[in-house]
Amino acid sequence: MPKVLSIILGGGKGTRLYPLTKERSKPAVPFGGKHRIVDIPVSNSINSDFKQIYLLTQFNSASLHMHITSAYNFDRFSQGFVEILAAEQTLEHSGWYEGTADAVRKNFIHFKTRKPTHYIILSGDQLYQMDLRGFLDYHIQSGAQITIATTAVNRSDASGFGIMKVDKTREITAFMEKPAPDADISDWIIPDESRTPGAVQGKDYLASMGIYIFDAPILEEALDNEYTDFGKEVIPLAIKKYKVFSYIFDGYWEDIGTIKSFYDATIDLASVTPKFNFYDEEKPIFTKPRNLPPSKTNNAQMTRCIASEGCVITEASITDSVIGIRSVIERQSTLHGVVCMGADFYETEEEKAENRAKGIPNIGIGCNTHIKRAIIDKNARIGNNCLIGCCNPLPDCETAEYVVSDGIIVIKKNAVIRDHTVIG
Incomplete structure (x- = not known):
């Protein structure tokens, strides 16, 4: 059976969410009335039966530590855990995390003791409900060494994302970081054979969601260098060297890393038919129990x-x-x-x-x-x-x-x- 480690990237200073991140890290920002942002990726992992979870962070992590400690306690028989790895000084390195890839690289000393077969890399500031087990199954069945979760977007939105070019089998052949609005990228349109059933008309380009699965030896090899960022450096070079596939996710997904996106996504929760469903008994969003009285x-x-x-x-x-x-x-x-x-x-x-x-x-x-x-x-x-x-x-x-x-x-x-x- 595959042994998967979930690694949640807590992000940097969270300046785009300031002042909500003035005294707390981005994953610790309250969300949806009673939750925190970090509860989303943690719950996705737990619901997919990936219960060995590391959270990488370095800024204002005190409240995040308190939340994780009180919210996620597994029994000793499950071998599950949610553990925060803040930037630390060692004999090998003494600085802060310099980027997403650098944060992962500096913690291999902790990861390797678990002897994982696969790593799944998750973002700490996104709103979605994904069956990560299905994501892993696709990765294994496709024979990929790296699989990138992608979502279909229209041309105007494509300029805000890293865009993937895929062939008929969904193997990624090229990567483009935030194409200019007037750039001609018509040859990057998703092939008909690769589209998902019921694909939305006009959403013709695949944007990276910043969610990855790596075969464990491949991640260690891909980070055996000085590159600091997954999206800008590691992934574009990996596409040229390894077998990299696209996993197309057609559910709701929203980056809530700015004040406006955070506000809009939160207010939408109160609508009659919200885009994000907190009321799914099979995929609950876990959080800290507080024993408060009813409102x-x-x-x-x-x-x-x-x-x-x-x-x-x-x-x-x-x-x-x-x-x-x-x-x-x-x-x-x-x-x-x-x-x-x-x-x-x-x-x-x-x-x-x-x-x-x-x-x-x-x-x-x-x-x-x-x-x-x-x-x-x-x-x-x-x-x-x-x-x-x-x-x-x-x-x-x-x-x-x-x-x-x-x-x-x-x-x-x-x-x-x-x-x-x-x-x-």
Whole structure:
């Protein structure tokens, strides 16, 4: 039987997701009300019965460590684990991870002791549900040494991805990194014999998803050099040297590595028919159990919303929003298109009184506050009679309490927005 190690790439500083990554690593960013981004690739691996999982990261990893430790505990008979490998100094190397390939290379000392037959490389900032077991079966049956998961895209989207050229058997013959919008790539169109049944009309090009399967000896050989990045260096050279095939994935897949893509994907979860399905009993998305009470709504009106555990929502009107754990939303407030990440703890009545005496709002959203098209990070304190995103669009900018990115207002973690504040 194949022995597979799953390697999840935690990414670098996560600057495109700033300020959500100001105090936490990208995989640790809260997602969908109660989960974190890292739960997606970890759950895909577990659901595919690949239970030996390494997560490579180096920036702001404390909260990620706490989440992984409390969320993923396997019994001793399963031989499963989820282990974080942060950048470390050894006698062989003393620097940070210099890129995705470099991160994997520097951890072979840990991987090889498991004696894997295959490595599966997963990204830590993508939203999808994939049968990785089927991916592996395809890799083995095709006789590939490397298999790259790809998704079909149209011409305009192709400029944002690494594009694969395949033959009739889906063997990859060439790679192009982000072709210019005016470049002629008509000879890179997917051959009819390689298209999946029910392929969408107009999606004629194969984009790399940044998900790979390597035969174990091939990965070790492909990284026996100084190259630091899979997508830009290792994969293009591997295509010339090894037998590399494309596994075409036709399900929902979204890169949530920017504020806009993260916001859009999160808000979509609250739609009537979301593109990503959290409600699949056979493919659950696992996370940390918190033992919180059910959410309580006191005469609140909620339309197309998700409310996580432990919330208290009183006489508020909420539409097209995702409400995170322990969120407190007070009377006469309205939220439209809001991602509220909630809180890490409840305040006591004594703490509330002490803070209000200093003019500091309670954690949560106060009375008669109106918010549109915003992300509210954890433990934010938003006072009474505030307007956020309700008046004039703001250019991209940053202040001590918030950031505006692509027109989306992001209230920072632990921010204090005092009564009567107007933002946009």
